[in-house]
Amino acid sequence: MKRLLVTGSNGLLGQKITDLLVQGQFPNFEYIASSRGADRFDAKAYHYLDLDITHHAQVLKAIETYSPDIIINTAAMANVDACEREPAKSYEVNVAAVANLIKICEDRNIHLIHLSTDFVFDGEEGPYEEDDRPNPVNIYGEHKMAAENLLQQAACPWSIVRTILVYGVLRDLSRSNIVLWAKNALENGQPIRVVNDQWRMPTLAEDLAKACLVVAERNATGIYHISGKDMFSICEIVEAVIEHYRLDASFICKEASEALNQDAKRPKRTGFILDKAYEKLDYVPHSFGEGLKLIDEQLAKLQSS
Template structure:
């Protein structure tokens, strides 16, 4: 049985990977994050405190548990924060990867790294795995640099690129566009939503499955791992409103230019998923199926 070490295990994707491993018992899990374990179930796996920015601590944890694979979910993903805090963004998104690569090379560990559609400029999405990157933001630049560092390494590596991950963590502490839209519309609050950015939103459970498929199949190379439905952000929010029967008249469509965001966003990304479906057996939910998964979890949580 393979041992998987997960970085950023308190985050949305990290918690879903924990959940999946506890359900299937297919792997041994070492969950790691900075600070205490925030996942509600504490049995059935090992938790180790690990600050990804402390190379010595990372080395000690990796050498103690000797994983077969590391799934690296920890990152700074707030696009505007990355623009403002460039040094920290680089440390988290590139420096941490360099630390893990050295250990993966030394101990023959598979490194599964999460990347993003923001390495592209959005001029001609959807993209396949061989499309030429051209990031518009510092966040995109750091994620692309991390990919290049990995590709030039001697370790076994898998890069999974994803888009807008949505889902629910146990304590509901992390928001994402689906929960934000649902929450605002339920309160009767009008919301401004861009109508000129196109994405393929990804259910966190689907991405967790893809991470584990990459380890199970010893996959090497770049794979696209997003949802399968392409939509504008305004359509995404409208579909959230339709699903939960909320008031769509509260949705005010605006252009990206009117937002004055710190970092520039690509207009049309999206991924071609054929390779991942064929090689890994990836089977993402439709957007409405994903919302139904959330709805069930919300009802279970409130019962």
């Protein structure tokens, strides 16, 4: 048995990792979940710690107490515009806390798996391979790249798992994403503004969670790109949601990114080349259509419970 500590277990990815572990899909891990505040998954089938990764002494104490072999750091400030408005806060969570985790892992030879993003790239030449040169266009991307750079110099086993536009349903519905956002707004007849000049490869949260656990299980060090396999414009993603749920397309307003006036600039076309994940992790992502079907099943289950 290996002891696995996950940070940010209340988040979208964290809850999906917890789900797979609770289902027994990775029986070789003894699981310790941690996040800020109370446990939102609350299955009582594992240890849970209320742990803020910016409280460095608390993190050290937790790791000394539980002696994990592997840590998956999913905790982050992941709202891109909030990072742009509050760069000091973003730095604290997305860089300084990671530096602290690295130091603790180095002293104990713990395998540190860190989540990163397509936003380390500028979006001029997507899709990207793992060793393409990062060149972020906003604070979130800069801070995620700074953390990656620290990891790459770390003297402990390390992995960087980059991902793109994650979607999925949580049983407490505590996280929205592009699919739920578009579905909910259009079902309520609310007009939405959607950009037609950005391209992404949306990632089903379940696929990402499984890939992270395979990285942990196989001690797969280095950088891995994990996303869906299909490239869409943001407009096309929303149009696929409209078609799937038979919603009224007249409520979407297609716009250029500049018109939205968001705090943070976005890379134009990201996307990943997934060959390394296929080869080293036996990664098999769902198509976007399959992902939508899974979301339907999960929403139906929630409504009936």
